[in-house]
């Protein structure tokens with residue numbers, strides 16, 4: 001499947017001052033002084049291409065600071081006039097869109113909670129009709145790529161072609177060192193579905209604390225993401241929101257200077273030749289792996305038939321445990337990652353179970369089995 005979005009390349013609508021694209025600014029605009037002083041210091045670094053600030057803040061609980069509101073648009077206007085930096089704000093309602101457009105904001109972004117709600121995204125899309133303002137769309141809070149794609153499509157269907165996605169990580173019930181799990185595979189999947197879509201990483205919201213930001217920012221660049229949105233504050237220790245994850249403008253400058261920017265390709269002939277040679281080896285190994293998986297499945301099918309004919313259960317826990325132990329020991333000896341090896345074996349075992357279930361049920365598909373066992377259509 002490919003995603004059919006009509007998108008203009010990032011470079012055609014955004015003047016990127018320095019590679020990589022850096023969007024920075026406070027989590028929340030708090031006072032005119034805070035916003036302007038942060039903006040001036042950010043501009044002075046020469047590394048920032050866009051000034052961001054939240055003025056309408058969706059908060060989990062009522063009673064928390066919900067953003068300074070429309071007055072912040074005036075401060076942003078002044079910050080832009082004084083620093084030359086284009087500005088970006090989050091919008092969550094049609095009214096926000098109208099006010100931001102009227103105030104000359106350059107880029108809008110849709111937050112993770114809004115992306116998760118198609119009604120909200122459609123309301124924003126309708127308010128955007130007839131404009132050509134760039135819109136960046138954060139991933140939804142839950143790891144559902146369809147919701148992310150749906151939001152991109154709704155905005156694109158409204159006629160907006162200057163579109164980008166922001167990868168800010170996903171909520172997870174499990175405790176981890178991240179505020180939001182990166183789940184890089186979802187961003188990679190989106191890029192695979194729509195290679196022309198710029199994806200900007202938001203390490204501030206993934207990490208939830210400033211210490212981890214350099215690691216995530218570098219990984220995002222290594223995964224060929226087009227830019228970074230990093231929250232910054234003149235004095236993070238007194239920030240009204242997200243104090244732990246904001247960095248000072250000078251820390252931002254240092255962080256960005258330390259990043260290694262790599263090219264998606266190399267023009268160096270030696271490098272390309274070597275890469276082709278190594279990839280040919282990988283192709284051969286992949287062919288073998290798939291061939292061997294096919295051979296394994298043929299044996300699994302035979303075992304499935306024996307089990308069916310002798311009324312023996314599909315799952316054989318002791319045998320499965322033995323395979324896991326044996327595989328892990330071998331992987332360890334080969335210095336292969338144990339977690340990866342286990343996941344791989346689990347996938348293979350799961351497929352055996354699926355195939356043998358089909359055999360037990362005389363070649364019936366899952367839907368047919370549900371129908372036959374429950375008497376209703378799946």
Ligand SMILES: C=C(O[C@@H]1C=C(C(=O)O)C=C[C@H]1O)C(=O)O
Nearest residue numbers: 300303314315316319320349352
């Ligand atoms: C193939 C079998 O059936 C199942 C699948 C297994 C596998 O894929 O290796 C192992 C144990 C069983 O849970 C078997 O019993 O050997």
